[in-house]
Amino acid sequence: MSKLHVSTTVNGDSVEFLCDPRETLLDCLRDKLNLTGAKEGCGTGDCGACSVTVDGRLVCSCLMLGVEADGKDIATVEGMADGEELHPLQQKFIEYAALQCGICTPGVLVAAKALLEKNPNPTEEEARYWLAGNLCRCTGYDKIIRAVMDTAADMREAS
């Protein structure tokens, strides 16, 4: 099987890679581009640990082939911080201790960022529904939701 050439943009940088058509975008991010922020939890689109955005749309990178990324604009958790400066959500997750083992955290952060870009003033119910595709087996979600709601409030004040 010959490999396919893919040109895409990841976190603002143009990148190219060769991939087998069976490899998922998650495989390509982790194994070819060394972007290991997105995690494989279930591999079937249930857990959200592999969440990234594609042309601004939140998706599971395990449910998309690497070849489908050609010409797209991908954003991962690695692109959230500005150098040493953490994204407000990242800062707030630390402040609230909204993580324990941390496996789900990159996916939750990417999903929460996508929520606040679409809806800067979500209700708690809206935030919980939006993040329902990001499973966390440690926190019980309460700290995650409080961190997201507080970040949303801060970001609204700042803007």
Next chain:
Amino acid sequence: MDYHSPASFTEASALAAATTGVTRFLAGGTDVLVQLRSEMVTPDLLIDIKKIDGVSDITRTGDGGWTLGVAVTGAEMSEHGELGREWPGIVEAMDLIGSTQIQGRATLTGNLCNGSPAADSVPAMIAAGVTVTVTGPDAERIVPVEDIPTGPGKTSLARGEVISAVNIPPRGQNGGDAYLRFIPRTEMDIAVVGCGVSLRLDGDNVTEARVSLGAVAPTVLLVEDCASAIIGTALDDAALDALAAAASAACNPIDDKRGTIAFRTEVAGVLARRAAKIAYARAKGEQA
């Protein structure tokens, strides 16, 4: 596995017709990739239809209906506004499927072609009288949604045939639709029973109706007896009782961990009754 991303449905159809191996068309991929990764289905040929012009468009047709490209996602349908105001049942049924992440990829056509009797969008499409355009090696044909699934995981599409558009009829005046499903929790589960209803009123009386049930038989059902139970009535209690009885009578479900035969049969009647009331209120222009 060979991967192709043709530029037209004719080309996609020709690729599929020319192979003897296992072929899958790739739209949102939320089922195809799961099957691929779990080695349930390993296609020899994977045909990505998302590079074809217009597959992500939601277009108003000349007669006041809609044409949806086969790669239009659930999220795009929910964000559209006008589509959901005319056909809230279809849009809400699609929106019930999976998480935010799944909504960013999943499509009506994929939900239909996956062939699950529990597919949420399918009863809503059948109730609404939706058809699909099928492009084959020799010709195009228009097929009602209810004629596509033939059994769990199976469709009536022949080798080389690919669905190239979803055609939603004009809503017209005094019409309303609704879809309800039962699941044991609030979100993200597979329907134990699903029910779609679309109807039209003249004054208080139902003049047209279509009722579809999901997850109670090997395929999603279009139940004529449910429609005749409410046509000509003002959806009074007697009509609702007859509707519920017809829905339960149409059930031929399985017993599984998600629901027993008795439970599914009972719930089909309950959901038909509730969905019909919502569709009726919508047809009257009331919020529901």
